[in-house]
Amino acid sequence: MAAxxxxxxxLALSLTYALYFGQLGVINPYLGVFLxxxxxxxxxxxxxxxVITLARIIGPSLWAGVADRSGKILFILRLGSALTVLSFxxxxxxYSFWTLTLVxxxxxxxxxxxxxxxxxLTLQTIEGDSKRYGRIRLWGSxxxxVLTVIVGKALDFFSTDAPIYASMLVLIGLFISSLALTQPQNTVSKASASLRIMPFLRDRVALLFLLSNGLLQLSFGAYYGFxxxxxxxxxxxxxxTGLLIALGVVVEVGxxxxxxxxxxxxxxxRLMVFCLLATGARWLALGTLADIFWLVFFSQFIHALSFGLNHSTSMHFIHHYFPPQIQGRIQAAYVSLAFGLGGAIGNYVSGRLWDQGTGAxxxxxxxxxxATVGGLVLLLVSPRQMAGKVDIPAAKA
Incomplete structure (x- = not known):
């Protein structure tokens, strides 16, 4: 590829990351305020x-399966962006519960x-260069x-509908930025298309990795929702509030x-265990001493571990533990089971316990x-096992 x-x-990848995660900066903190x-x-x-988080169980695997088999990664990305705008x-x-849930x-x-x-697409473009990946992914943070702070400030002046207007603009921008992306030469082979992932997901280390991450995302239900x-x-x-949320992402950037x-x-x-145990301490502090501004301020620094370092470590694990031919579908399974199922359970339970704030x-x-149990789950595997590669010959059939 020419310089x-x-x-x-x-540049196009960086902008797309910025808009994708910018949308998260609107929806995750402020959807509850809007509702x-x-x-x-x-x-x-x-x-x-x-209910809407449950879509993250079905969606990623469905789209990744189509992308892996067709090789049309960029087309799937653009189609998803366009349909997101139209549905939103x-x-x-x-205005009714079920209509809004459906939308x-x-x-x-x-x-x-x-x-x-x-x-x-990013890993293909940079040919696996982890340093370049970090610089591109940085723009997502x-x-x-930026969007978290802007929308937080907007809520001081406008109605609680401000987040959805901001989301609409960001989603349109995301689709436009996807049109500027390019896909490297197709690297999908028939062997990769026929390689099944279920035997890999039944691997003991993989199961414990997914369970640990699922418990972590379950713990985020209170934070994201309320x-x-x-x-x-x-x-x-x-x-x-916007600045506190943004602070968590600033340290994540670092x-x-x-x-x-x-x-x-x-x-x-070691890093994953540390991240989960630190996250447990973070939630405990927020639940008991959140009226002390400086404690909330410093607890947001733990977001660097709760999401940033844990996610980077998880991506490293997936990239090195599983065969490259199925990493797209493995990432989709990671999103589906950890963020989808874990997040859905966390949101539901948090909503039941919150009780208009009296159950905070x-x-x-x-x-x-x-989060603490998620960290302890990883004690069932060894550091060497997580640093190795999966070996399931039957999965190659």
């Missing part, structure tokens, strides 16, 4: 979060086509920070820059327990 075209490809403004109870908010338009007219569920189903293909409402109830302004060195120094197993302490205590 100029390579730079353009990197509260529409008159939904905390139980209904938890249920809606759970319905949110402006959806958001469809949006999430199509949106799940984007990230797994974007990750594979920057996009998250943190902004929690801060508002405690008297924090929209701007303060950890992405040094993640590969930390992985090389400490290994996958209990909700975060349960979240802390889940």
């Amino acid at each position: 100029s075209s390579s730079r353009l490809a990197i 509260d403004g529409r008159g939904f109870t905390s139980a209904e908010i938890g249920e809606l979060f759970a 338009i319905g949110v402006f007219w959806a 958001m569920g469809l949006m999430m189903m199509f949106w799940t086509a984007v990230l797994p293909q974007l990750e594979v 920057i996009g998250f920070i 943190f902004a409402l929690y801060m508002r109830d405690l008297g924090y302004s929209g701007m303060q 950890i992405f820059l040094v993640a590969q060195r930390l992985i090389a120094r400490f290994g996958v197993w 302490t209990l909700t975060f205590a349960v979240a802390a327990a889940c």
Whole structure:
């Protein structure tokens, strides 16, 4: 690839990451605020979060399977982006619980086509260079920070519908940026298309890895669904809440820059255990002492571990543990089972426990327990096992 075209490809990938995660910076913190403004109870908010998160179980594997077999990674990414925009338009007219759930569920189903293909496309473009990947992925965090702060400030001046207007603009931008992407020469072979992933997913190390990450994402239910409402109830302004959320992503940016060195120094197993146990401490602090601003401020630094370092370590594990031919589908399974199933259960349980804010302490205590158990689960495998490669000859049939 020529230097100029390579730079353009990197620029397009960086912009796409910025917009994709910018959308997360709108939806994750502020969807609960929007739903509260529409008159939904905390139980209904938890249920809606759970139902739309379930789309992340079906969507990633469905789209990744089509992409792996057809090799049309970029086409699937663009199609998912376009259908996301079209489905999200319905949110402006959806006011009942089930209508809004249907609209958001469809949006999430199509949106799940984007990230797994974007990750594979990026790794193909940079030919596996982890340092370049970190620099590109960094723009996702920057996009998250910028949109989180902007929408947080907007909530101080506009109605609780502000997040959906911001989301609409970002999703349109995401589709436009996808048109600037290019796909490297097709590397999908018939062997990769016929290689089944289920034998790999039944591997003991892989199962414990997925269970651990599922418990981590389950613990995030309270944070993603109710943190902004929690801060508002405690008297924090929209701007303060936005800055606190952005702070978590700022430190995440820093950890992405040094993640590969930390992985090389400490290994996958040790880092993942540390990240999950630290996350448990983070949720416990938020549930008991969130009225102390400086404690909330410093607890947000742990987000560098809760998401940033844990995600980088997980991507490293997938890239080195599984055969390259199935890594797109393995990533999709990781998103489906950890973020999808784990996230859906976490959202549902958090909504049931929250009780309009009176159950905040209990909700975060349960979240802390889940993250801690996720870390302890990894004690059932050894550091050497997680640093190796899967070996299932039967899976090659």
